[in-house]
Amino acid sequence: MSIVRTYAFVLKAIRFGDTSVIYRLFTRDQGVVPVMARGVRRPKSRFGGVLEPFRHLQVIYYSRDNRDIQTLSGAELVTTYSAITESLERMEAGGRWFRLLRAVLPDRAPAVTMFDLVPVALDRLCRTPVARTSRWETFHRAAAVAHLGVSPELTMCVACGRPVDGSETPSFSIVDGGVVCSQCRRERTGCRSLSPAEYALLNLYHHPDYELLEQLDENANGDAKVRDLVREFVRYHADLRPGAA
Ligand SMILES: [Zn+2]
Incomplete structure (x- = not known):
């Protein structure tokens, strides 16, 4: 003891x-x-x-x-x-x-x-x-599940590995766990389109610095949609039981 x-x-x-x-x-x-x-x-x-x-x-x-x-x-x-x-x-x-x-x-x-x-x-x-x-x-x-190693890939295409550099706005795939470039998107189902503002917001939700997000207006364009994406991502990849999410 x-x-x-x-x-x-x-x-x-x-x-x-x-x-x-x-x-x-x-x-x-x-x-x-x-x-x-x-x-x-x-x-x-x-x-x-x-x-x-x-x-x-x-x-x-x-x-x-x-x-x-x-x-x-x-x-x-x-x-x-x-x-x-x-x-x-x-x-x-x-x-x-x-x-x-x-x-x-x-x-x-x-x-x-x-x-x-x-x-x-x-x-x-x-x-x-x-x-x-x-x-x-x-x-x-x-942030909590990121400490368990669960975070999305936001800088390169999860299908082909090509860096996502701002010359195009990527789509997001919950199941594949990250962004998908416009070329790979054609061969995949279930990708969600993102506007440039939504892609920027998604990066803020998965950024270690909360203060950046705090500074944004609560009616920021696309915020509700991005919150749903983040929650869905966490629920899917942290393997949550019904009711836990
Ligand atoms: Zn790709």
């Missing part, structure tokens, strides 16, 4: 018995870890009511390799993102994003870079105007 002290976010909570809860934690050091918090629903619980979603926590638990559910011994609040829980739109967008994390993260496998995205993303969500939560969600869905 070992004692683990690490940072965590609550992904899911399931009531157990009269006073306990089993939490699925996304921990920085060990990835997704289910833990039992005994007595957490008692009025004077030692966990002090900090185990809620959208909270950056520091946790201590006893870990045994032969057990599926570990025993939580302590939890302290690092940061609370109250601007999320004060807005229904932000809470729904954040909730859907957490469901995506739950669906794509493997159990007990460290995912440090993905973990470090969470406080950054939640901090941005707090500052996101309600009209832009869909843009926040789409960008961070793409």
Whole structure:
């Protein structure tokens, strides 16, 4: 048995018995870890009511390799993102994003870079105007799965490998996972045409720098269509179960 002290976010909570809860934690050091918090629903619980979603926590638990559910011994609040829980739109967008994390993260496998995205993303969500939560969600869905190696090819044709250099606007193929040049497009089905503005937007959604996207007007031409493409790409390539997307 070992004692683990690490940072965590609550992904899911399931009531157990009269006073306990089993939490699925996304921990920085060990990835997704289910833990039992005994007595957490008692009025004077030692966990002090900090185990809620959208909270950056520091946790201590006893870990045994032969057990599926570990025993939580302590939890302290690092940061609370109250601007999320004060807005229904932000809470729904954040909730859907957490469901995506739950669906794509493997159990007990460290995912440090993905973990470090969470406080950054939640901090941005707090500052996101309600009209832009869909843009926040789409960008961070793409960013989360990019940490698992899922990102589209946007600089060369996925069929022939020819660089896409701006002299033509490519099409996009969800199934093939990237852009298709005008020549290869003739022999393929299911490609979506992109206008130059939509191609530029698609690049912004898959760019590491969120600030570029934040500067754009929320009614930018083609934004809704590109958001749909990005979500469809993530759903298809991250192999999401129905309901997770
Ligand atoms: Zn081609």
